[in-house]
Amino acid sequence: MTQVPLIHILFVSTALFFIGMYGLFTRRNMIMMLMSVELILNSVNINFVAFNKYLYPEKLEGIFFTLFIIAIAAAEAAVAIAIIINLYRNLRSIDVEAADEMKF
Amino acid sequence: MPNAAYLIIVLVPLLPLLGFVILGLFGRKVVKNYSGGLGTALVFLSTCIAMWVGYDYFSTGAGPDGAYHAFKVLNIHWLSFGPGFSIDMDLLVDPISVMMVVIVSFISLMVHIFSLGYMKGEQRYGTYYAYLGLFTFSMLGLVLSANIFEMYIFWELVGCSSYLLIGFYYQRPSAVAAAKKAFVVTRFADLGFLIGILILSFQTQTLGFGELIQLLGPGGQSLSDSLSLPGNHGLFLGFPIVSWGLALIFVGGAGKSALFPLHVWLPDAMEGPTPVSALIHAATMVVAGVYLVARLFPLYAADPAVLHIVLYVGAFSALLAAIIACTQTDIKRVLAYSTMSQIGYMMFALGTGSGGNASGYTASMFHLFTHAFFKALLFLCAGVIIHRVHSNEMKDMGGLRKQLPLTHICFLIACLAISGIPPFSGFFSKEEILSAAWQTNKFVYGLGLFTSGLTAFYMFRLYFSVFWRRAPGHGDPHPGTTPLSMKLPLVILAICTVFTGFIPFSHFITSDGRPGETPGLGPNVVPPILIALLGIGIAARLYYKESSRPGRAAKAVQGLYTFARNKFYIDEIYLFITKKIIFNGIGRPAAWIDKNIVDGLMNGLAALTARISAAIKGAQSGKVQDYAWFFFIGIAGLTVLFIYIYT
Numbered sequence: 001m002t003q004v005p006l007i008h009i010l011f012v013s014t015a016l017f018f019i020g021m022y023g024l025f026t027r028r029n030m031i032m033m034l035m036s037v038e039l040i041l042n043s044v045n046i047n048f049v050a051f052n053k054y055l056y057p058e059k060l061e062g063i064f065f066t067l068f069i070i071a072i073a074a075a076e077a078a079v080a081i082a083i084i085i086n087l088y089r090n091l092r093s094i095d096v097e098a099a100d101e102m103k104f
Numbered sequence: 105m106p107n108a109a110y111l112i113i114v115l116v117p118l119l120p121l122l123g124f125v126i127l128g129l130f131g132r133k134v135v136k137n138y139s140g141g142l143g144t145a146l147v148f149l150s151t152c153i154a155m156w157v158g159y160d161y162f163s164t165g166a167g168p169d170g171a172y173h174a175f176k177v178l179n180i181h182w183l184s185f186g187p188g189f190s191i192d193m194d195l196l197v198d199p200i201s202v203m204m205v206v207i208v209s210f211i212s213l214m215v216h217i218f219s220l221g222y223m224k225g226e227q228r229y230g231t232y233y234a235y236l237g238l239f240t241f242s243m244l245g246l247v248l249s250a251n252i253f254e255m256y257i258f259w260e261l262v263g264c265s266s267y268l269l270i271g272f273y274y275q276r277p278s279a280v281a282a283a284k285k286a287f288v289v290t291r292f293a294d295l296g297f298l299i300g301i302l303i304l305s306f307q308t309q310t311l312g313f314g315e316l317i318q319l320l321g322p323g324g325q326s327l328s329d330s331l332s333l334p335g336n337h338g339l340f341l342g343f344p345i346v347s348w349g350l351a352l353i354f355v356g357g358a359g360k361s362a363l364f365p366l367h368v369w370l371p372d373a374m375e376g377p378t379p380v381s382a383l384i385h386a387a388t389m390v391v392a393g394v395y396l397v398a399r400l401f402p403l404y405a406a407d408p409a410v411l412h413i414v415l416y417v418g419a420f421s422a423l424l425a426a427i428i429a430c431t432q433t434d435i436k437r438v439l440a441y442s443t444m445s446q447i448g449y450m451m452f453a454l455g456t457g458s459g460g461n462a463s464g465y466t467a468s469m470f471h472l473f474t475h476a477f478f479k480a481l482l483f484l485c486a487g488v489i490i491h492r493v494h495s496n497e498m499k500d501m502g503g504l505r506k507q508l509p510l511t512h513i514c515f516l517i518a519c520l521a522i523s524g525i526p527p528f529s530g531f532f533s534k535e536e537i538l539s540a541a542w543q544t545n546k547f548v549y550g551l552g553l554f555t556s557g558l559t560a561f562y563m564f565r566l567y568f569s570v571f572w573r574r575a576p577g578h579g580d581p582h583p584g585t586t587p588l589s590m591k592l593p594l595v596i597l598a599i600c601t602v603f604t605g606f607i608p609f610s611h612f613i614t615s616d617g618r619p620g621e622t623p624g625l626g627p628n629v630v631p632p633i634l635i636a637l638l639g640i641g642i643a644a645r646l647y648y649k650e651s652s653r654p655g656r657a658a659k660a661v662q663g664l665y666t667f668a669r670n671k672f673y674i675d676e677i678y679l680f681i682t683k684k685i686i687f688n689g690i691g692r693p694a695a696w697i698d699k700n701i702v703d704g705l706m707n708g709l710a711a712l713t714a715r716i717s718a719a720i721k722g723a724q725s726g727k728v729q730d731y732a733w734f735f736f737i738g739i740a741g742l743t744v745l746f747i748y749i750y751t
Contacts (some may be wrong), residue, residue: 021736025729033729100726 009050030084030094034077041073080099110177111196113157116205117244119150120212121585123237133231143233144216147240151209156531158206161197163614172612173471174198174255174314176250196313199613200398200469204247204391212240212389216594219379220589223493232377239380241267243388247395251311252301255399258361259297262661263290266389273722282372289369292643293359300352307346317402320346327746350403350410353396354417361393361447364421369677370444375438378490380434382483385443396452401465407455415455416427419551422448424672426558431658431669434496435486438566439458440480442522445559447473449552453537454642456544463610465542467536470609473530477604478521481597485515488586488594489570498566502650510591512571513596519567521562521601526629528607535629536609542628549737556632560639568647579709 016039023036045066052062084094091098105380123146131139161172175197184190216236240259249255250579258362272284325443362370370390374381384390397404397414404411422445429441453468488511493501505512521528524535534556541549568734646654658665667673723734 024732025736028729096728099728 006050006054009046013046013050014044016040016046028074028095030080030087030096033096034080034084038073038077039082041069045069105659108493110157110161110175112153113197113205114178114193116150116154116157116209116239117248119146119153119439120240122146124234124241127234131234132228132549132614136230137177139217139230140220140231143237144213144220147209147213147216147236149241150244151213153298154205154209155199158202161202162199172199173454174685176314190252190310191311192251193254194312195248196250197248197404201247202396203469203473203613204395207242208240208243208387211476212236212243212383212481214384214480214484214597215379218382218487218590218593219377221589222379222487223377224587228233228272232269234379235265235268236383237624239269239383239388243336243392246392250313252304252313252316252400253311253394256294256297256301259356259396262389262392263287263294263360263493266290266373266384269380269384270373272376272380276580279375282369282375286369289366290359290688293356293366295356296352296354296359299354299355300349300354303345303349303352307349313350316400319739327340343406346403347407347410348662350400350407351399351413354404354410354414357393357396358417359393360396361390362421362444362450363393363417363448364424365674367421367425367444368678369610371432371437371440371671374440374496375435378436378483380441382480385440385483386480390443390447391450391472391476392446394454394468395452397454398465400470401454401457411455411457413455415452415545416452418448418451418455419555420448420547422452422555423551423558425557427664427668428563429562430558434499435489435498435501435566435570436483436496438562438718439482439486440497440561442482442559442563443479445555446479448473449534449537449555450475452548452552453540456540456548464540465609466614467533467540469613471530471533471537472611474521474601474606475532477597477600478518478528478530481514481518481594481601482522484590484593484597485511485518488590491586491590498569499685502514502568505571508571508586511586512596514594515567515571516596517564517601521605522563523555523630523640525560525636526633527602527605529601529603531633532605533609535632536732538632539628552625553631553635557635557639560636561643564640564643572648573650617642649737693722 020036020039048062048066123143127139146682172728176194178195180193182193202586267287273279418682425444432438452467453464522528524531
């Protein structure tokens with residue numbers, strides 16, 4: 001079996017990153033924004049795993065780092081959802097446009 | 105009498121102060137109608153003590169060599185600046201301070217008694233007596249001061265309390281303006297005094313009068329060559345620095361004593377209650393300047409240049425004031441200018457004292473002494489007249505000799521005294537002044553003689569206009585009797601005016617403390633008497649009966665008359681200088697700079713900040729995604745930058 005070249009995997013992760021970026025900028029729904037952030041994190045995870053596998057197959061640091069990121073992403077999701085729930089309670093909406101009390 | 109026994113003199117100023125404190129705190133509510141009695145009683149007590157100390161000092165105070173020594177009582181270190189230099193609160197007991205204490209407390213007592221009747225029913229009766237107490241305290245403190253800085257403190261207190269009293273009728277705008285004017289003009293002069301004090305104390309490292317006289321007086325070392333103190337550079341603009349100090353101190357004295365050109369406040373100060381004018385003019389405030397120069401007399405005597413300034417300023421003020429007094433129609437203003445003239449006399453008497461001839465000093469103090477009595481008498485008489493006529497203008501008076509017989513006699517006595525007719529007190533003192541002037545400076549003698557004639561003229565112009573001119577009983581719009589409390593001081597002061605001239609003054613007060621000889625009355629008494637009689641004669645001819653003669657006389661010298669009537673336009677000159685030159689030339693440019701450049705800079709900075717923030721505040725949209733965009737763009741920019749740098 002021929003291996004998929006590294007560059008292809010990087011293309012996937014880059015695409016994933018910019019899809020997340022695009023979602024983050026264009027979605028007005030906070031849940032959707034949170035999901036976009038998860039996409040960005042996952043693209044980074046793919047990069048770590050791919051580089052680890054292709055460049056230093058005898059080491060495991062990249063994989064461990066990925067595990068870390070997954071754990072932190074879970075915590076981050078919990079915090080973000082808590083924020084979203086609080087915003088919903090105050091504003092009756094999870095639209096980011098509604099939360100504009102801090103503007104000039 | 106031992107030194108400590110004079111400690112009782114402390115009570116003399118403190119009792120009026122006590123009166124001020126009590127009446128100031130409780131005069132309006134608690135003591136109320138008794139405040140006059142209380143204030144008077146306290147001043148009476150302090151007068152008794154002053155007289156007792158005075159009697160004791162002059163009968164037993166002379167040392168074994170026959171000279172009167174100066175004692176310092178009550179040594180209180182008040183502000184210590186370091187070893188050997190401190191501002192103390194001492195009291196100095198020496199011939200002139202004892203004499204002044206007696207006069208000040210006595211005249212103040214008379215004014216207190218007189219005010220019992222004059223100010224009766226006044227709304228701020230208690231406050232009035234509180235202020236009188238403060239005024240008396242300040243002046244007594246001033247004359248007892250043993251160092252120049254202590255004197256300066258009391259000097260300012262005198263200015264402050266005179267401000268309160270001149271502006272006593274504070275509902276009247278003119279009174280407020282007069283009080284302000286008196287305060288500002290004397291403050292302006294006091295600046296000179298303060299600088300003079302600083303110069304002298306810096307040069308000698310001491311403040312005490314005794315030490316100053318020892319260091320700088322004629323017996324001491326000449327400062328400019330033998331004192332090797334730091335900062336003693338000797339000359340400033342060609343004159344010794346000490347001379348500058350003395351001249352500046354004299355400026356302070358001239359301001360307080362209303363000498364030309366700082367006299368403008370004195371006539372306006374007539375806005376105060378009349379007894380206050382009596383107090384200001386007779387014993388307190390205006391004589392402070394004379395007293396100051398007398399206190400430092402040995403210093404001035406050692407410095408002929410400054411003494412000449414004193415001499416000419418005094419003589420010129422005497423003449424100028426006498427000319428103006430001839431044209432004024434307000435009874436109190438005439439008296440005010442006569443005070444200025446007499447103070448000028450005292451000053452130039454001091455000014456004649458150069459070259460070891462100190463008879464002018466004795467003459468000046470003698471005139472101060474006699475002047476206090478007859479000027480207080482004149483003002484209190486004017487108070488009675490104003491009380492009766494309800495007007496200050498001479499044209500509303502006339503023929504009052506039958507309605508106010510006692511006042512008439514007293515006023516006549518005082519007029520004779522101030523004109524220098526023997527045997528009234530003014531004759532003796534004026535004669536001494538003129539003979540002192542004759543010995544040193546013939547020109548000033550001539551000025552003094554002419555002024556003396558003018559004095560007789562304007563005083564009798566006043567006398568005839570008020571008491572004769574019209575038939576007695578001519579329209580007495582306000583009949584009434586004068587209360588006893590107003591009559592009593594008149595009688596006492598009239599008696600003093602008649603007899604104080606016979607006191608052998610030079611036995612007690614000379615510049616070195618040694619009893620001197622009473623100058624004999626030689627043929628040189630004839631010209632002053634003659635010229636005074638001439639003045640009286642002219643006044644009688646013009647004003648004895650109502651006629652057109654004064655008007656014609658005024659027309660004959662119209663230019664001078666208009667000039668003098670308008671007080672030689674000195675007020676106008678000051679107004680021109682302040683309003684037109686200082687306000688326009690300095691005030692307005694300074695205000696422009698402040699408004700446009702200093703404020704403008706700050707306003708410009710603030711406006712710039714506001715404009716910039718208005719321009720960029722749109723970025724603060726409150727939208728999370730916008731911020732994310734900025735963040736992203738920033739990161740992208742940095743990435744590009746780092747790639748560019750590191751590859």
